[in-house]
Every structure is written in C-alpha cells, then in structure tokens.
Amino acid sequence: MIGKKNNTLYIDGCNAVKLAQEYGTPLYVYSESDIVGKCREIRECFLNKYPNTRAAYASKAFSSLAMYKIIEREGLCLDVVSGGELYTAIKANFPAEKIEFNGNNKLFSEIELAVDYGIGRIIVDGLNELDLIEQVCKRKKKKINILYRITPEVESDSHDYIVTGKKDSKFGIPLDEDVISYHIEKAIQSEYVNFLGFHFHVGSQLHDNTSHLAALETSLKLVEQCKKQYNYTIKELNVGGGFGIRYNDEDHKKPYPYFLEPIMARIEEFSQQIGIERPAVVIEPGRSIVGEAGTTLHTIGSIKNIKGIRKYVSIDGGMTDNIRPALYQAKYEGIMANKMGDSKTEKVTICGKCCESGDILIKDINIAHPEPGDIFAIFSTGAYGYSMASNYNKNNIPAVVLVNKGKDYLIVKRQTYDDMIRNELIPDSLK
Ligand SMILES: Cc1ncc(COP(=O)(O)O)c(C=O)c1O
C-alpha cells in the first residue's frame, strides 16, 4: 500500500518520514492491509475454491508474535522450521493442530516440543527423523501425523542458494527405490505416527510453474505406489511454496492461480484415474504473503562521490538488516521518502555501514539529489529481511512497525546495546 502525498511517501496511510522520526531508523514497516490482501487472495483462489485444502504460512519469511496473530485471524495455518519459530507460535497461542514443522535436521528437543504442544504435522525430512519421532512419541505415549518431504529431483530457475528440489540437495528423502520404499513401509507400519502423505518444495522466488508440476508428477507416482504396493491411500499432498514476488522490473510475477490451477487440475484428474478420493492439498507460501508488504526505512549519512566512477550513499543499516543483496545478489528498488516528487537526477549506489565492501543494498539506482538526513525507503523487503537480520559489527536489529490505514503499531522493539550483550559473561580471570 505505497502512496504519495505532497512530496512524501505513505505506507498504508502512514507518513513514512513521520514513522522514521517517531521510531528511528533503520525501521521495518509492514502494511497489514497488504498482508491481509494476500491472505484473502489465497482464500479466494484456493481455500474457498477447492474443498479440503490448507495454506500454511512459511513463517521463516517473517516470524513474529503479531504476524502469527494475523495469520491465525486470516484463517491460514502455520509452517515453522525451528524450536524458536515453534516457541513463538506457542507464545502467540497459535492453534496446535494448524502448525506444521519442516526442517532437514530437527533436533530431539524440537521434536519433543512439537509433540508436547500436539502440532498438526511433522514434515519428515531426514533419514533418521522417523526414529527420533518414534522415540519421542513412545516416551510420551502420543501419536503424530507425518508427511515425507521428498527430493523431487527437479531444477528450478532461481538463485542456486534458494533452489531446493534438485537431486544434489540437503533437503528431502531421496527417491532411490530402496530408500523411499523403506521409509514408506516403516511409516505405514509405525504405531507412533499417522502417515498422511508427501511434501515437496522446489525452491523460492519462482515465476515459472514447471518445476512444481514436474515435482507433482513424482509425488503422484508415489501415491500410486502406495496404493498398488501397500494398498495404502495417501490423504495429503503438500506442494510447498516458492511463488515469486516483484522486487523490480526484471520480475515477471505470476498470480497464485497460475501455479495452483494446473496443480489442482492434475491432482483431481489423477485421483479419479487411480480411483482414490482426492488427497488434501496444502501450500506453504512465505515470501508471497509478506514480501511486498514490507518496506525498510533508512537515514542517509555519509555521501562519497568518486569522480567519474561512482557515488556511494551510505545509510544507517545495511547487510545486517537485509543480507539478500550480499548473499543472493538480490536487486531492490528504492526511493527518497521525503523527496518523492523530485526528479531522479543522480545515479548512486546505496551502501550500508558494515565493514564489508560487499555491503551494498542497491547498485546504480537513480534517485533525487541525496543529502545527509534524507530518508531512503527500500521496497519489498518484507520477506527474509528482518528474519535474516544479524548483529554483525554489533549493529542492533531494527524495530518493526505494523501500519494499517493510517494507524501504526510497534510490533518488535529496536534491540538495544544492552540486549546485545545481555548474555555475555566476563570470567573471573579477566576481571
Ligand atoms: C519447506 C519450505 N516451505 C516453504 C517455503 C517458503 O518458500 P517461499 O517463501 O518462497 O514461499 C520454503 C522456503 O523456501 C521451504 O523451504
């Protein structure tokens, strides 16, 4: 919900410069209306359209108590990938049965927490994981629903670091006949788990549905194998997330139905062919729910013009609040929040304050004449920004503000210097 009044940027009805003054910078700003709009889209084109479907927000994209409250209110389920995310969900009173747990190396203690809270599903993604789950469930006299995350052996067109479905990947149960069949049999026979079905996630920031559809075929073959070989009917298929968003003009974003309609049509057709009731279908979008809802505000400080080469405009954050440009060469768009109407006369490079030459947020962008004290806004930073923030150089993690139709709410306080050293100790020998 980006707008402009006079010469100033507005986010979901709130004056961005005033937000920067009130809460300080760097500042993550999330438009609640945008998040709600995405959830509504998912309800309209998926949950309400097809019975027996669920959408679990992949909360690694942005995990916070307030976010989990929005997700619950909007009728979505929640995907967590660590004890920390699960703990946050518990603290937000997120309904246990609506939580699913992903991750390629879940710790014994994390599985215990999941079983104790009674979460809806564990997505098994490790060759020893079923053993761990059985040990925990046996000890606690409980039974839990599981799906297997498979490695679908598909290539996807995204940055190599965020592609997850290829054969050479740490994620998923390999498709080798002896491995996958062994696991399926073990799950079917287990008295501690209720084996529901298969999960895949092919990668993130995708604008093409081919890898989803290819991975789906592999899952369907396994569904058929379960029926023929074990007379076992699969009840659930999870097709992951990965739906791309718009960061800049290079992104040709596709709407949800572009991915979901062919997936649903194929599953319906296949279920009829092999004579089973269509399994429940689950999606796990993360980035597409929060990415475009987030804007980061920074204050411009030092400006260095290297004649004939480049103008560096330094802001008061950097790779510590958005690692994506440094890690994935991700490209963003931004604008001077207090000079919205001014013509973009200068080509500059927006860099951070960390002691790294690679700490560059936007290379070669045209902006209005920059001066120290100006507020620079970077768009579409809502996914994997705050959630990947770090304390490198002992920079403190910024605050997060939720805005909604002209109202603003602080949802994460800015970390203080004391917060950063709270867990540090000086041994007596150094006193
Ligand atoms: C298992 C799993 N599900 C869902 C997601 C969410 O992906 P995205 O944020 O691209 O929608 C991820 C991250 O890529 C993932 O690894």
Ligand SMILES: N[C@@H](CCCC[NH3+])C(=O)O
């Ligand atoms: N952190 C990645 C996405 C990882 C997705 C998790 N499998 C990004 O910012 O693009």
